[in-house]
Amino acid sequence: xxIIDFHTHIFPDALANRAMDSxxxxxxxxxxxxxxxxxxxxxxAMNNFGIDISVVMPVATKPTHSDKxxxxxxxxxxxxxxxxxxxxxxxxxxxxxxxxxxxxxxxIKLHPEYQNxxxxxxxxxxxxxxxLNKGLIILFHAGYDPIGSDPxxxxxxxxxxxxxxxxxxxxxxxxxxxxxxxxxxxxxxxGEDIYFxxxxxxxxxxxxxxxxxxxxxxxxxxxxxxxxxxxxAGKEIANLNSWDIxxxxxxxxxxxxxxxxxxx
Numbered sequence: 001x002x003i004i005d006f007h008t009h010i011f012p013d014a015l016a017n018r019a020m021d022s023x024x025x026x027x028x029x030x031x032x033x034x035x036x037x038x039x040x041x042x043x044x045a046m047n048n049f050g051i052d053i054s055v056v057m058p059v060a061t062k063p064t065h066s067d068k069x070x071x072x073x074x075x076x077x078x079x080x081x082x083x084x085x086x087x088x089x090x091x092x093x094x095x096x097x098x099x100x101x102x103x104x105x106x107x108i109k110l111h112p113e114y115q116n117x118x119x120x121x122x123x124x125x126x127x128x129x130x131x132l133n134k135g136l137i138i139l140f141h142a143g144y145d146p147i148g149s150d151p152x153x154x155x156x157x158x159x160x161x162x163x164x165x166x167x168x169x170x171x172x173x174x175x176x177x178x179x180x181x182x183x184x185x186x187x188x189x190x191g192e193d194i195y196f197x198x199x200x201x202x203x204x205x206x207x208x209x210x211x212x213x214x215x216x217x218x219x220x221x222x223x224x225x226x227x228x229x230x231x232x233a234g235k236e237i238a239n240l241n242s243w244d245i246x247x248x249x250x251x252x253x254x255x256x257x258x259x260x261x262x263x264x
Contacts, residue, residue, distance in 0.1 A: 001251065001255070002052050002254065002255040003050060003051045003052055003053075003224060003237065003255060004052060004053045004055070004223075004258040004259070005046070005053070005224060005225055005228060005233065006172070006197050006223040006224065007055065007174055007227050008054040008225075008226065008228040009056065009058075009230070010076075013040075017036075019037055020033060023037075031230045033229035034231070034233075035228070037229060039076050039081065042229070043081070045228060046080065049233040050237070051233060052080065052255070053258075054081055054082070056081060056083040057109035058084070058109060060086045063088045066092065067096070069085060069086035069087070070096075070100060070103055073086075082106065082264075083105070084109045084139065085107070085108050085109075086108075086109050089110060089117055089124060089127055093131075097130055097131045097134055101134050105136065106137060106261075106263075107136050108138050108139070109141075110139070110140050111140070111145075112153035112154045113152070114141070114145070118153050119140065119154035120165070125166065128162070128166060129167055129169075132168065132170070132171070136169075137261060139172040139174060140159075140173055141175070142175050142177055142179060143177075143179035154178070155178055155184060156173075156177055159173055159192075159194060160188050160189055160192060170261060172194070172195040173194055173197075174196075175199055175201075176197070177194075177196045177213070179204070185213060186209075190217040191216050194221065195222070197222075197225035198222065198223065198224050198253070200227040200231050201226060201236050202236050202243075203239070207239070207243045210243065211243065211245070214245070219249040220257060222252070222253050223257050223258050224240070224255075
């Protein structure tokens with residue numbers, strides 16, 4: 001079966017070692033990477049795990065990163081690697097969104113904890129609206145991250161509020177709608193007009209909870225993802241394949257839904 005991993009992370013070769021050391025420190029020992037954060041390392045892991053395409057999600061932690069991320073994304077884009085634009089949510093938002101569109105980017109990655117914003121802040125809602133109405137997908141980190149502290153800057157209730165306030169467009173909440181918030185995902189967000197990715201991942205929310213969310217949300221808006229290199233794609237794939245999920249649903253989750261969003 002074809003497999004598209006909708007949520008991965010890599011860095012330019014010159015920065016990869018330093019980034020890996022910093023991110024491992026931020027992860028506080030909770031997660032360990034399975035490759036070296038380079039494009040070559042990602043593709044090697046893809047080959048090992050039988051993944052056909054990876055979508056790369058840069059996170060801009062400074063305003064200067066927006067242009068650098070977009071320039072680098074053009075260098076790594078290929079038939080196997082599709083980069084999103086990692087934009088910093090600042091006052092240059094509209095110009096950066098316009099540039100991302102002009103360069104052919106399909107979407108944007110945002111991370112409330114690393115970029116220090118509240119998911120449903122009114123200023124951010126206006127920024128999302130601008131990008132979504134330009135045709136860009138927005139993938140958000142959702143829920144817990146070791147770098148964050150309570151109260152977390154995103155949760156399923158905030159995503160529900162966001163959906164009520166925006167004027168449409170494609171939104172993806174990573175980590176099945178909210179890392180370590182899955183009961184709230186079931187109660188508040190399942191069935192809403194939002195995509196979930198499966199990243200970080202099947203060993204945390206488990207078979208029964210995943211199947212309840214799948215039943216409530218439907219198989220048209222769930223995307224296979226790993227948060228590579230923070231999750232072992234082989235284990236993620238094996239778990240989903242062993243959970244008695246209908247073959248037609250697995251086809252959607254592993255690649256058909258992603259192909260529709262990415263128009264490939």
